[in-house]
Amino acid sequence: RGRAETYRPRLHFSPAKNWINDPNGLIHHEGRWHLFFQYNPEGDVWGNMSWGHAVSSDLLHWEERPVAIAHDEQEMIFSGSVVYDERNTSGLGSADRPPLVAIYTSTLKDDSGLQRQSLAYSTDAGETWTKYAGNPVLDIGARDFRDPSVFWHADSGRWVMALALPTEYKIRFYASDDLKSWRQLSDFGPLGATGGIWECPNLFPLGDRWVLLVSLNPGGPAGGSATQYFTGTFDGTTFSPDPEQGTRWVDHGADCYAGITYNDAPDGRRVFLPWMNNWLYADRVPTTPWRGAMGFPRELALHNGRLTQAPVHELESLRTRTLLSLTDATAPEGTRRLLADTGQFYELEAVLAPESPATSAFGLDIRTGGGSYTRVGYDTAAGELYIDRRSSGDVGFAAEFPGVHRAPLALPDGGLDLRILVDASSVEVYAAGGTVCLTDQIFPDPSACALRAYADGGAVGIETLRVRALRSALR
Numbered sequence: 359r360g361r362a363e364t365y366r367p368r369l370h371f372s373p374a375k376n377w378i379n380d381p382n383g384l385i386h387h388e389g390r391w392h393l394f395f396q397y398n399p400e401g402d403v404w405g406n407m408s409w410g411h412a413v414s415s416d417l418l419h420w421e422e423r424p425v426a427i428a429h430d431e432q433e434m435i436f437s438g439s440v441v442y443d444e445r446n447t448s449g450l451g452s453a454d455r456p457p458l459v460a461i462y463t464s465t466l467k468d469d470s471g472l473q474r475q476s477l478a479y480s481t482d483a484g485e486t487w488t489k490y491a492g493n494p495v496l497d498i499g500a501r502d503f504r505d506p507s508v509f510w511h512a513d514s515g516r517w518v519m520a521l522a523l524p525t526e527y528k529i530r531f532y533a534s535d536d537l538k539s540w541r542q543l544s545d546f547g548p549l550g551a552t553g554g555i556w557e558c559p560n561l562f563p564l565g566d567r568w569v570l571l572v573s574l575n576p577g578g579p580a581g582g583s584a585t586q587y588f589t590g591t592f593d594g595t596t597f598s599p600d601p602e603q604g605t606r607w608v609d610h611g612a613d614c615y616a617g618i619t620y621n622d623a624p625d626g627r628r629v630f631l632p633w634m635n636n637w638l639y640a641d642r643v644p645t646t647p648w649r650g651a652m653g654f655p656r657e658l659a660l661h662n663g664r665l666t667q668a669p670v671h672e673l674e675s676l677r678t679r680t681l682l683s684l685t686d687a688t689a690p691e692g693t694r695r696l697l698a699d700t701g702q703f704y705e706l707e708a709v710l711a712p713e714s715p716a717t718s719a720f721g722l723d724i725r726t727g728g729g730s731y732t733r734v735g736y737d738t739a740a741g742e743l744y745i746d747r748r749s750s751g752d753v754g755f756a757a758e759f760p761g762v763h764r765a766p767l768a769l770p771d772g773g774l775d776l777r778i779l780v781d782a783s784s785v786e787v788y789a790a791g792g793t794v795c796l797t798d799q800i801f802p803d804p805s806a807c808a809l810r811a812y813a814d815g816g817a818v819g820i821e822t823l824r825v826r827a828l829r830s831a832l833r
């Protein structure tokens with residue numbers, strides 16, 4: 359691959375060319391993980407929105423397929439979901455060939471700009487799609503009414519849909535027996551963060567609770583786009599949030615938006631996939647001939663009522679050599695080089711702890727070289743974990759890009775445990791058992807591959823640290 363593809367992710371999905379945003383229609387079906395996504399088939403900025411498509415057998419190696427649902431003269435194809443209609447309740451397949459059904463938002467191209475919900479179906483396992491002749495299936499005459507998240511609600515034996523009323527900070531629930539006719543159930547919100555419009559809801563059971571994801575733009579903790587979550591109960595009609603929840607962010611970094619989870623994932627798994635970008639500068643990130651990538655797929659769980667996240671276990675199959683392994687080490691105040699060449703993408707696990715009360719900050723500098731570095735740090739006085747990407751490489755393409763992104767986190771008793779996934783143009787941090795996450799894009803020179811420890815005010819103890827090389831998942 360030429361220099362032009364310097365920033366091409368090796369561990370994350372990115373399209374061969376052109377613009378992508380939200381993941382859509384995530385479903386595991388007949389052994390394959392489908393990833394549909396907001397796609398501009400004709401350019402590298404937002405427009406002509408259609409559903410692109412990729413498939414994978416392991417959530418690592420993606421094969422891009424032809425555009426699944428294309429925009430036309432009348433409408434753009436906005437975000438939505440796909441369900442497997444096993445009992446052919448929609449009649450869009452047959453008993454022998456039950457259909458996959460996509461429920462998406464039709465955004466009209468005329469001056470009305472109306473947003474309505476529509477269906478398309480596939481009887482060849484997702485390869486080709488036909489728009490339903492009776493579209494739209496849900497129209498309330500609104501301009502901001504989008505991003506249907508549909509799932510089979512077994513207890514009430516019907517389909518349930520969550521939809522965003524973005525400018526009202528509401529999620530509206532509907533039910534259907536056949537995916538074609540929908541009746542309104544209830545509204546949720548406003549609640550939590552309302553600093554920007556609400557988009558891309560996703561409701562699902564997790565452990566003994568239900569979780570509702572709601573993306574918000576702008577108003578995120580790192581500026582611009584971010585996703586909040588609520589825990590609660592869902593009785594088939596109403597989502598009732600658990601009491602006294604402050605705003606809870608899925609990820610405190612700048613680049614984790616519009617994430618939803620897979621329908622029909624095997625083994626009770628709940629796999630989450632976000633768009634690894636931010637509407638503040640998504641149209642300017644310095645990649646070509648593609649623009650936009652997905653985050654690494656994450657396994658979700660609940661621990662004491664809070665979301666925990668981890669890279670899907672499939673990641674382990676990419677591990678090759680251990681590049682560095684330390685135990686009971688110390689790094690003095692200042693910076694100390696730990697490894698000269700990590701490569702552009704790798705996995706790191708560490709437990710760090712301040713050596714003295716004077717140690718006011720400590721952490722790791724990744725993708726270091728030629729004066730640039732990205733700092734994954736902990737501020738002991740503030741009690742915050744952060745990513746500082748102000749000197750991470752190319753930061754000049756958008757004024758909103760350089761910055762420090764922080765997450766409140768009490769220092770765990772045994773030290774700060776970190777799991778970090780570094781790719782050619784991103785860093786994802788899972789801390790404190792995956793209870794706090796930060797995802798940021800970075801655009802360092804490909805030669806910036808050193809790893810440093812750093813500490814302010816006193817030394818930092820490196821109780822354990824392991825850097826693992828990974829095989830590229832690029833085909």
Ligand code: FRU
Pocket residue numbers: 379380396407436437463504505557558616
């Ligand atoms: C979220 C979003 C969705 C919409 C899509 C359009 O990023 O604004 O609400 O369906 O992108 O591309």
